[in-house]
Amino acid sequence: MNGKTILAVVVAAVVYFVIGAIWYGQFSTAWLAGIGKTMAQLEAENGASARPYIVGFLSVLAACATLGWLIGRTRTSGWAGGASLGACLALGLIGAQLALNYGFEGRSVSLWLINAGYAVVGLTIGGAIIGAWSGPRASA
Numbered sequence: 001m002n003g004k005t006i007l008a009v010v011v012a013a014v015v016y017f018v019i020g021a022i023w024y025g026q027f028s029t030a031w032l033a034g035i036g037k038t039m040a041q042l043e044a045e046n047g048a049s050a051r052p053y054i055v056g057f058l059s060v061l062a063a064c065a066t067l068g069w070l071i072g073r074t075r076t077s078g079w080a081g082g083a084s085l086g087a088c089l090a091l092g093l094i095g096a097q098l099a100l101n102y103g104f105e106g107r108s109v110s111l112w113l114i115n116a117g118y119a120v121v122g123l124t125i126g127g128a129i130i131g132a133w134s135g136p137r138a139s140a
Contacts (some may be wrong), residue, residue, distance in 0.1 A: 001068055008133035009068040012126035013061040019125065020056065023118045034111030060122070067123060068130045082131020086123035094119040 001009070024031055032038060046052055067086055070076075076085050095116035102112050 001065075001072060005068050005072065005130065005134050008130045009064045010061070011133070012068070012129040013057070013064040015129060016060045016064060016122035016126045017057050019122050020060070020118060023114075023121065027114045030110055031114050034108050034114065063119075063123060064126045064130065067127055068134075071127065071130050071134060076131055079128040079132035082127035082129070082134070083124045084127070085131070086125070086127025087120055089127075090119040090123040091116070094123075 028039075032042075067082075067089060070089070071082050071085060074085065076082055095112075098112055098116050098119075102108075
């Protein structure tokens, strides 16, 4: 990855992370019900720790870095190509893995929709940012 792509990956990760704050703010009641906890329980478990946010951002950064690498390797071009690749990866890999886990854990479809939906929206927008920023690729 070149410097321009690395910067695009970091910007995409920040945007993805901010989307998460908005997303889980909007779906907080359903999400808390889906995980079987209250906000008070989460606050008691995490205290004033920044750890969940640090782990969350590093996870989003890793996902965007992988997406950036794949955009380069597949010679995906422009915002639409990046968005399409991001959506496919989110649904095909993250969504499928969550479905597998949730099936065995007995978690609800609504929780899957919240968590997989966040990945789809986040990686679609992240892919659009990386694809647009990286510009068109020359053919090999």
